[in-house]
Amino acid sequence: MLRGDPARDGLIGRGLLATLCVLALATAAGRAHADALDGALAVRSAYVNIDHGVFLLHARVEYPQGPAIRNALREGITLDFDLEVRIERERHLWFNANIVELTLPRQLSYHAVSDRYVVRDVRSGDQDTFATLDEALEYLGKVDAWPVLVEPQLNGGNYTISVRAGVRRGELPASLRALMFWTNDWARQSEWYTWSLPV
Amino acid sequence: MVAAGVNPRAQRRVRLNAVALSVFWGVIAIGAFLLLAKSTQNSGEFARLQMWIVVLNAGAALVLTVLVARKIWRLVRDYRAHVPGSRLTARTVGIFGALVIAPLLIVYLSSLEFLNRGIDSWFTVEVKQGLNDAVVLSRAALDLRMREYSQRTQALARDLAAASPAAVQARLDAERRAGDALEVSLFGARGRIVAASLENPLEALPAQPPPDLVRQVAQHLPYVSLEPQAGGRYLIRTGAPIAESAASRDPRFVVAIYPVPEQLAALSEAVQGIYSQYGNLAAMRGPLKYSFSLTLTLVLLLAMLAAIYGAIFSAQRLVRPVQDLIEGTRAVGKGDFATRLRLPSRDEMGFLVHSFNDMTKRLRRARAEAQSSQEAVERERERLAIILARLSTGVLAIDRHMTVRMANEAAGAILGTELASATGRPLPELAAGNERLGQFVGALAVRFAAGREEWREQIDLDGTAGRRTLMCACTPLPGEDRELGFVIVFDDITTLLAAQRDAAWGEVARRLAHEIKNPLTPIQLSAERLRRRLLSGMSEQDAEILERGTRTIVQQVETMQQMVNAFSEYARAPEMLVTRFSLNQLVTEVADLYRSQAPRTRIRLDLDPRLEGIEADRGRVRQILNNLITNALEALEGIPQPGLEIATRLDSTGESEYASVTVSDNGPGFPRELLGRVFDPYVTSKPKGTGLGLAIVKKIVEEHGGRIDADNRPEGGARVRVVLPVIDSTRGAGARERRDQLRRERA
Numbered sequence: 016m017l018r019g020d021p022a023r024d025g026l027i028g029r030g031l032l033a034t035l036c037v038l039a040l041a042t043a044a045g046r047a048h049a050d051a052l053d054g055a056l057a058v059r060s061a062y063v064n065i066d067h068g069v070f071l072l073h074a075r076v077e078y079p080q081g082p083a084i085r086n087a088l089r090e091g092i093t094l095d096f097d098l099e100v101r102i103e104r105e106r107h108l109w110f111n112a113n114i115v116e117l118t119l120p121r122q123l124s125y126h127a128v129s130d131r132y133v134v135r136d137v138r139s140g141d142q143d144t145f146a147t148l149d150e151a152l153e154y155l156g157k158v159d160a161w162p163v164l165v166e167p168q169l170n171g172g173n174y175t176i177s178v179r180a181g182v183r184r185g186e187l188p189a190s191l192r193a194l195m196f197w198t199n200d201w202a203r204q205s206e207w208y209t210w211s212l213p214v
Numbered sequence: 215m216v217a218a219g220v221n222p223r224a225q226r227r228v229r230l231n232a233v234a235l236s237v238f239w240g241v242i243a244i245g246a247f248l249l250l251a252k253s254t255q256n257s258g259e260f261a262r263l264q265m266w267i268v269v270l271n272a273g274a275a276l277v278l279t280v281l282v283a284r285k286i287w288r289l290v291r292d293y294r295a296h297v298p299g300s301r302l303t304a305r306t307v308g309i310f311g312a313l314v315i316a317p318l319l320i321v322y323l324s325s326l327e328f329l330n331r332g333i334d335s336w337f338t339v340e341v342k343q344g345l346n347d348a349v350v351l352s353r354a355a356l357d358l359r360m361r362e363y364s365q366r367t368q369a370l371a372r373d374l375a376a377a378s379p380a381a382v383q384a385r386l387d388a389e390r391r392a393g394d395a396l397e398v399s400l401f402g403a404r405g406r407i408v409a410a411s412l413e414n415p416l417e418a419l420p421a422q423p424p425p426d427l428v429r430q431v432a433q434h435l436p437y438v439s440l441e442p443q444a445g446g447r448y449l450i451r452t453g454a455p456i457a458e459s460a461a462s463r464d465p466r467f468v469v470a471i472y473p474v475p476e477q478l479a480a481l482s483e484a485v486q487g488i489y490s491q492y493g494n495l496a497a498m499r500g501p502l503k504y505s506f507s508l509t510l511t512l513v514l515l516l517a518m519l520a521a522i523y524g525a526i527f528s529a530q531r532l533v534r535p536v537q538d539l540i541e542g543t544r545a546v547g548k549g550d551f552a553t554r555l556r557l558p559s560r561d562e563m564g565f566l567v568h569s570f571n572d573m574t575k576r577l578r579r580a581r582a583e584a585q586s587s588q589e590a591v592e593r594e595r596e597r598l599a600i601i602l603a604r605l606s607t608g609v610l611a612i613d614r615h616m617t618v619r620m621a622n623e624a625a626g627a628i629l630g631t632e633l634a635s636a637t638g639r640p641l642p643e644l645a646a647g648n649e650r651l652g653q654f655v656g657a658l659a660v661r662f663a664a665g666r667e668e669w670r671e672q673i674d675l676d677g678t679a680g681r682r683t684l685m686c687a688c689t690p691l692p693g694e695d696r697e698l699g700f701v702i703v704f705d706d707i708t709t710l711l712a713a714q715r716d717a718a719w720g721e722v723a724r725r726l727a728h729e730i731k732n733p734l735t736p737i738q739l740s741a742e743r744l745r746r747r748l749l750s751g752m753s754e755q756d757a758e759i760l761e762r763g764t765r766t767i768v769q770q771v772e773t774m775q776q777m778v779n780a781f782s783e784y785a786r787a788p789e790m791l792v793t794r795f796s797l798n799q800l801v802t803e804v805a806d807l808y809r810s811q812a813p814r815t816r817i818r819l820d821l822d823p824r825l826e827g828i829e830a831d832r833g834r835v836r837q838i839l840n841n842l843i844t845n846a847l848e849a850l851e852g853i854p855q856p857g858l859e860i861a862t863r864l865d866s867t868g869e870s871e872y873a874s875v876t877v878s879d880n881g882p883g884f885p886r887e888l889l890g891r892v893f894d895p896y897v898t899s900k901p902k903g904t905g906l907g908l909a910i911v912k913k914i915v916e917e918h919g920g921r922i923d924a925d926n927r928p929e930g931g932a933r934v935r936v937v938l939p940v941i942d943s944t945r946g947a948g949a950r951e952r953r954d955q956l957r958r959e960r961a
Contacts, residue, residue, distance in 0.1 A: 087497060090493045090496065090497055091489050091490045091491070091492055091493010091494055091496070091497070092493055092494050092497045093490060093494060124490060126442050126486055127349045127486060127489050127490075128349055128352045128353055128356065128440070128442070128482045128483075128485060128486045128489075129356075129439070129440040129441065129442050129448070130353075130440075131439070131440070131441065131442070133442060135444070140444050141444060142442075142443070142444050144441045144442060146426045146439070150425075150426075184494075184497075
């Protein structure tokens with residue numbers, strides 16, 4: 016039945032090839048749909064100043080703008096804007112030690128009844144409203160005096176501080192989060208913005 | 215012990231492989247489960263683990279694909295190479311695969327359809343429209359309030375434009391109370407608070423106007439906005455510019471904040487919440503379907519690969535005992551009975567394998583027994599062959615067509631041809647050119663033709679070398695098959711008969727010598743006395759008669775005396791006087807003597823110069839030569855050109871040396887019928903011969919441990935050859951014994 020049947024051999028070969036293609040496509044699917052958050056996403060500037068032993072972070076972030084985001088928000092989608100900060104102590108011949116890892120989580124949504132954009136601080140629950148998306152994004156892009164470290168946490172040596180901004184689709188039911196594995200088109204992160212901590 | 219399919223190293227490897235695979239898939243499964251659990255709890259964590267999940271899944275699928283491809287490739291290779299069990303494996307894999315893949319595909323397709331339809335049904339146009347309508351309705355309800363508050367604020371602004379500075383605070387307070395506002399404030403240039411009315415002025419300051427409000431009132435336009443607050447509350451913020459007065463050119467505007475009634479706010483918040491929730495879900499419709507489809511496809515793929523792998527693995531496990539059995543059977547077919555198969559289990563297959571092992575065990579035992587029997591037979595056969603070869607008796611086995619089945623060396627030696635290597639050849643064919651064998655075959659054929667299968671008879675075979683007498687016994691070969699043939703056992707009894715004859719003649723000679731010789735002398739003496747006494751007194755006539763009679767008596771007595779002397783000589787066994795002398799010289803002396811006695815006969819000598827001397831009784835050897843030459847000369851009487859040749863030769867047989875003397879003549883030769891008996895006493899073709907000459911020669915030769923034979927030359931004439939050992943000690947013990955025995959008997 017199998018012996019000397021080139022057509023069948025070809026079929027097996029094509030079947031294997033197709034399987035590999037499906038696997039490759041599936042793993043690349045997430046990347047293929049990652050252009051929904053087109054535009055710049057970067058930490059433009061950031062610095063810390065020390066006020067009474069507290070390190071206060073000031074950052075300016077440029078978030079992507081565009082009709083895609085606007086339309087999505089108007090359709091009811093909620094976006095999470097996370098600003099992550101990481102402070103590490105440098106070590107020789109070994110990985111850096113993580114001193115601080117903090118996230119400033121905020122949500123942006125469109126309030127259809129009031130026709131305003133709402134920015135909500137996830138931790139405190141405080142929220143601000145804006146008439147336009149630009150105002151809301153501008154507000155999100157300005158972080159001032161965010162306390163990230165106190166002096167007693169430092170124990171000599173060199174420290175680096177890194178800041179990264181991220182945007183992703185929020186408000187997903189937990190059961191669906193794993194399924195969105197293949198089409199994570201609403202999640203982007205900026206590069207780390209790193210500098211030495213002035214100690 | 216060879217054990218097909220029972221390679222301990224291979225077994226260990228298979229077991230290790232199985233354990234490694236189990237551990238690998240276990241780790242993959244647990245890892246995937248942990249990742250899934252972690253990612254569903256925290257979406258941030260999910261983003262971080264996404265790459266690992268991808269790598270893990272892709273890795274698993276890839277490993278599985280490689281494993282399956284390897285298995286399938288091997289299966290196809292084995293199938294093409296007709297490896298035992300590969301067809302059964304392929305068929306089993308096909309059936310298993312079809313049984314697993316078909317339901318999987320059905321479930322997959324129906325799940326896909328159900329998912330697509332189900333997800334689509336969540337997001338209907340009607341729902342979306344209903345939500346939009348609800349939002350519009352909420353907005354409409356709130357717009358009424360917003361318009362109302364905006365108008366109040368504008369009215370307040372107009373009042374304040376005309377009011378004196380002292381009345382401003384009172385007017386603001388009145389408006390706050392009348393409109394149930396949270397605060398009413400009057401701002402000046404750059405947001406400066408001119409006056410404000412708050413519910414609790416000690417607890418808070420007036421809220422700063424938002425930038426868009428400031429921009430709008432700067433353009434002399436009224437401002438109103440609905441601001442959702444945390445906790446589901448709503449505020450309506452209104453602003454209105456105050457017309458510039460002559461008294462004050464400072465641009466001012468009034469801002470009022472009104473709360474939305476709780477019921478209305480709750481309803482609006484509910485509408486907003488559902489709108490937002492629906493929006494989030496609706497945005498996921500496409501990706502959700504896509505994700506579901508891909509996940510299902512991947513699961514199907516993994517399940518199919520796993521199913522195929524499992525099918526191949528199970529089929530191979532199932533078929534392995536069958537393969538072992540096939541290999542075992544082949545090994546047994548090739549004669550390897552040491553094959554033992556590993557018991558796979560205690561089921562029917564195990565029973566089969568056990569039976570196979572039992573069978574090989576029995577076969578092994580049976581073969582060992584057969585081998586030992588065969589070896590015993592072989593040993594017996596070899597023993598028999600040795601016995602047959604050493605037998606002086608000829609043994610010849612022939613079939614019914616007289617084809618040689620077996621013959622020993624003695625048979626060939628007796629019949630004068632090589633028979634031991636003539637197996638398979640018919641006797642008549644071998645008899646061509648061999649007179650003795652031809653006569654033997656003829657004798658056999660006559661008896662077989664007469665239907666005689668078992669007989670024992672004496673057969674005489676005449677040939678140029680003389681008559682040979684065989685004692686033959688024929689017996690049919692035992693066995694069920696009548697075609698087996700016969701075994702013929704025969705002995706050359708010629709020598710035995712001759713010896714018997716010699717012994718008989720010896721006895722006769724002794725008796726003659728004893729019984730006849732004694733009365734001969736008195737007879738002769740009496741005859742001579744009669745003649746002496748009576749001759750003188752008798753008449754001439756009577757005297758002549760007496761003279762003639764007594765002379766005849768005396769002559770006959772002398773003749774008889776000579777004859778008795780000859781017999782006496784024949785029976786005599788005197789002590790041998792062995793000396794070393796030159797045979798060639800002796801031959802020359804004797805020949806010279808006879809040359810002078812018979813000048814007509816040409817006597818030629820052919821002497822071997824290597825023959826320096828022999829140890830023998832010189833006188834008796836001379837007698838041999840005398841007798842032989844006399845015998846030849848008598849035979850040559852009447853021959854036109856009589857010729858006699860005496861040749862000596864030195865022959866070597868192994869370590870022993872022999873001297874041979876051959877006396878040949880060109881006479882008539884021995885009569886054919888006498889050829890076998892020329893050395894017997896009283897066998898002679900001559901009218902005057904006593905017939906004892908050659909008999910005495912033979913006796914002397916045998917006393918010396920030599921041998922003698924006589925035949926006719928091909929060119930005509932007789933030839934007698936005497937062979938004597940050169941060294942006396944070479945003489946056989948038999949010859950000495952015989953001589954000693956004769957001496958004892960005479961004594």
